[in-house]
Amino acid sequence: MEIAYCRRCGAPATFQEGIQYLCSNGHPIYANPLPTASIFLVRGSQVLLAVRGIEPGKGKLDSIGGFVDGNETFEEAAYRELKEEAGLEQHQIGPLHYLTSSIGEYLFKDEPLQVLSLFYVASFDANTVPTPRDDVASFTWREATSLSLDEFHADDVRSSFVALQSYLTHK
Numbered sequence: 001m002e003i004a005y006c007r008r009c010g011a012p013a014t015f016q017e018g019i020q021y022l023c024s025n026g027h028p029i030y031a032n033p034l035p036t037a038s039i040f041l042v043r044g045s046q047v048l049l050a051v052r053g054i055e056p057g058k059g060k061l062d063s064i065g066g067f068v069d070g071n072e073t074f075e076e077a078a079y080r081e082l083k084e085e086a087g088l089e090q091h092q093i094g095p096l097h098y099l100t101s102s103i104g105e106y107l108f109k110d111e112p113l114q115v116l117s118l119f120y121v122a123s124f125d126a127n128t129v130p131t132p133r134d135d136v137a138s139f140t141w142r143e144a145t146s147l148s149l150d151e152f153h154a155d156d157v158r159s160s161f162v163a164l165q166s167y168l169t170h171k
């Protein structure tokens, strides 16, 4: 992620090293990744995935999830996204189990943002698919082991999906 100006004083910022920038008034600025929270809903060996309805990655597969808002825990963000994208309430799914975290990049209004993505897995014993909302075009139940990683839109979802495949194999 690129930083052009200081968020404290508005002065131009210059890149130093690593993730550190410095403005002309001496304020250090760190280009930290943005936290996201996501859920893989599983039913036996199947996983419920979202088909993205918007760019980036329109038509590609995604987990349910999104950016963590201010004053929100990872769990609260995951449940809020579950409601926003799938219309599901917390009591309709099993408890959240931590799966893994991964690094990715999200192109937001043409700006590449580095994300630090935390993934949960939870059981969802339903015979139907939820009604898609927000940036989701549709939902689809897929066999987790036979899914190609190319179908996903982002690296963080891909690497986390590998962790999910391992989780489903060993549970």
Ligand SMILES: [Zn+2]
Residues within 6 Å of the ligand: 006, 007, 008, 009, 010, 011, 023, 024, 025, 026, 027
């Ligand atoms: Zn400054």
